[in-house]
């Protein structure tokens with residue numbers, strides 16, 4: 389079974405399509421007979437990825453654009469009116485640069501611009517036509533577990549992905565309350581995936597990570613089931629462990645614990661006991 393939006397002869401729009409999860413998704417939907425509009429930063433990486441996919445017999449259109457630029461995506465969406473109807477929009481482009489809460493505004497502006505505004509821009513540029521054509525369609529936005537349990541390390545990335553979660557939840561609600569809409573929204577939450585974001589080019593896949601193909605296969609199965617939250621495990625972290633971590637994070641507020649108590653030495657024993665329950 390595949391989701392009825394992922395049908396031969398229709399168009400998939402994928403951002404961050406030149407690498408990792410985006411490229412694996414492009415390959416997967418092309419194999420179902422969809423044409424793929426691949427969007428990524430302009431350059432050799434995108435051109436090469438488009439050539440590789442086209443060489444497999446896929447119908448491919450490649451458009452270089454920075455997703456933090458709304459007008460660039462609007463221009464691509466206007467041109468896409470000539471293509472078969474868009475029934476799959478995967479707002480997936482993302483990046484990470486080091487950040488702290490105490491300085492370095494540039495890292496925050498760039499991270500939020502790409503990871504959060506990129507998702508909002510993609511949705512605003514492509515969703516009106518997807519609603520208007522009246523066919524069953526999907527919008528999938530890529531968030532992260534870091535946007536849910538918000539671990540210490542890269543707060544700008546966490547904030548961007550927490551924003552993607554909130555935005556996508558609101559989008560799902562609005563779409564199901566929009567008369568005539570057959571578009572649904574979903575949140576892709578990858579685990580640890582071996583991609584350009586997490587490893588140097590050519591590095592072997594660590595045992596704990598999933599491949600991008602595994603993450604995309606899981607995403608397609610979850611979409612088939614109609615899941616909103618596509619909570620991917622990996623070889624190190626099971627769904628059961630994710631559920632515990634998410635419940636503990638929500639418990640900080642409910643139990644009036646300190647922020648990010650999971651990483652506070654005073655709570656180390658309590659967290660260990662909670663995990664073992």
Ligand SMILES: NC(=O)c1ccc[n+]([C@@H]2O[C@H](COP(=O)([O-])OP(=O)(O)OC[C@H]3O[C@@H](n4cnc5c(N)ncnc54)[C@H](O)[C@@H]3O)[C@@H](O)[C@H]2O)c1
Nearest residue numbers: 404407408409428429454455481482532580581583584585
């Ligand atoms: N790999 C993981 O373990 C992991 C975990 C959680 C979430 N994610 C998310 O998955 C998504 C895909 O990342 P990936 O792991 O496949 O990494 P990747 O680096 O292989 O792919 C990301 C793609 O996004 C593109 N991109 C970056 N900035 C862009 C911009 N401004 N405009 C257009 N394209 C841009 C990159 O060029 C790249 O091709 C990201 O949103 C990432 O945050 C990944």
